[in-house]
Amino acid sequence: MDQPETGVKNFVARPHRTCGWRLSAVAKHGYDCLVGEHDKPMSKGQPTINDVARVAGVSKKTVSRVINASPLLRTDTRDKVARVIAELGYVPNPQARALALRRNFLIGLLHDNPNAQTVLNVQEGILDVIRDMDFALVVRPVDRHSPTLVDDCRRFIERQRLFGVLFLPPISENDDLAQMCAQLGCGYVRMGSAQLDEPAHAVGSNDREAVAGAVDHLVAQGHRRIGLILGPVGFRSAHERATGFREAMARHGLAVPDELVTQGSYRFASGVAGAEALLDVADRPTAIFCSNDEMAAGALHTARTRGLQVPDDLSLIGFDDAPIAAHIWPPMTTVRWPIRPMARAAALKLIRPDIAGEEPSRFPADLVSRASVAQRAG
Amino acid sequence: MDQPETGVKNFVARPHRTCGWRLSAVAKHGYDCLVGEHDKPMSKGQPTINDVARVAGVSKKTVSRVINASPLLRTDTRDKVARVIAELGYVPNPQARALALRRNFLIGLLHDNPNAQTVLNVQEGILDVIRDMDFALVVRPVDRHSPTLVDDCRRFIERQRLFGVLFLPPISENDDLAQMCAQLGCGYVRMGSAQLDEPAHAVGSNDREAVAGAVDHLVAQGHRRIGLILGPVGFRSAHERATGFREAMARHGLAVPDELVTQGSYRFASGVAGAEALLDVADRPTAIFCSNDEMAAGALHTARTRGLQVPDDLSLIGFDDAPIAAHIWPPMTTVRWPIRPMARAAALKLIRPDIAGEEPSRFPADLVSRASVAQRAG
């Protein structure tokens, strides 16, 4: 009885049929590399590190070194193993890696839908960064009004053993969540117009400056009485935008009387109602700055129902450059958040704090001039 | 030297400080349950199954049995272990489970952004199902035009060892992708208006019937010359909608002359161009059916630039009930895909094919009547 030959026969007969591996691996490297204990069956599904090691005639550890690009390897060893990896179509099992390394390669996106297009842009921005880094993006819509919000997020992070999470507005403004992550030792980055007091954990846009630019634009067109529809109370972004508005108006020496300011909620309906209120004022504004596009669309709706022409009778500016801004008529002048670059920066902060960690990331927001602003009439 | 006591001392002193566990676990169950080898340090981070076993005074396997609700346990044992689990705040490590079970608990969502709101609704629908099942949702935007689309998806699935994937239109219509999944042994479900020839792998809506409803509505308002802006060539949904349109028109004995049909791409701009073409026809249509809302918004734009009133001079119907449909003026009559329930059904098919697998899932789409359709003038 020829033990080794039996082993080789078994090897050839079994794994290549059940796993669908390419026989060329053996053809190229010859059977001599197979001397060893071939009697135990090979793994059934995808090839494992053991299979690679066996075929290449090295130890698991050496294969692991090749995968992780260890500098301590001889070139010929590395090449040999790499060739076998390619032949077998071996893919390291991320679960096993995660277990051994005690950290996984999942990053979480927690959000309560600020705006569908925004969420999607963020997802794409994150993917831009992690696509080739073996990380995966897991998403989790949450309910910002839920009393168990923090606990829900905590359970999610704990269960999935997340590497880190990204928070989108509005929940990125929730300090309890940030604190919870810090406690858990889970990396986190907050996106939005948050102030950057913790540069390692925040990526923001400079909303004040952007709003100032919008106000400058209106003033340059001759507008003096400019209305403001606020974002919801307690939102940092809303606060930033309001502050930027007031600062810019003050800079131009223009008043912001209370009757030209109304509370909104970032929703379409509150834009409708806000514009109703502002247009009821005796000396009605010739322009309205809306703290986001959805409300601007609502304001446009109101103007139309009152028979006012936009922009001739009333100029409007929104904020966010949501898709709706470009699709309504007239196309809305608005402020564009560079969401995708921000998401990229945020993901990088999470994954490579060594590179991206400490410097603050504040992105400028740009005025997108479309057709909802005109020279002040009269 | 009192060995056992030293062990207990070590146990009390070390883990509860380093892990932050609640001492009450020990307080409740007493130290007697701790007799054993306490000298090796406990795990540093979250408690593991070993820690639970040690504190509860049972074996790992018994803890495992409790977690997996094995019926072979005595009630008192189960209660004791469950109490310790609660006290310690133990959460099973999903990576370790995935490794041992040789399947993980990740389901993937592959899409090339058909429409941001749709993607988000799908994500929420999936979450509705998996939220409490220890599954997580990982998303992957892809590029449908990439020549490496199938390979990219395959690599993603292999790397992450996904349990299953969901495809959204338009890539859900790609048969190569489905075939690749089948080869890989990865579960998959395709969403969209795909025909349901493989009920276990598809969740669809009945677009034909819905379009027929829209046509009936127009005809009931007196419209006879109705234009059609098609969706992109090669899209099954576009084909379904076109077929539904033609069938319904035929049923009413109405002609669909070639000059009243134009090719679109599901994008805003193609709606603009399509409407231009249709309104240039000598005997122009009094209504246009657009294969999606974005194109309907484009058609509305065109009507407006030509000074036509919608709906008085021209009626429009869209499809999808995208947010834009409700936000433009006039609000657009459209067809609503029950996306979230469809996503729920799809996720269920993936996770529990035993429950949801074999029966076909076809959801009715409803006409949402808003303000873009009026009685035919004249």
Add this chain to the structure above:
DNA sequence: TTCTCCAAGGAAACCGGTGTCACGAAACAG
């Protein structure tokens, strides 16, 4: 009273990677 059988639970191996450490060979210094 002794034997059998079954339910409850434990020991050890395993999943597929990684870290630690030890070892042999080659390179280098004395």
Add this chain to the structure above:
DNA sequence: CTGTTTCGTGACACCGGTTTCCTTGGAGAA
């Protein structure tokens, strides 16, 4: 020419679960 460093590699334990198989104790039968 020998002793000491490096370098390259392998053996083995470990991560935290699950599975397989075996032990144990107590109830019921002979």
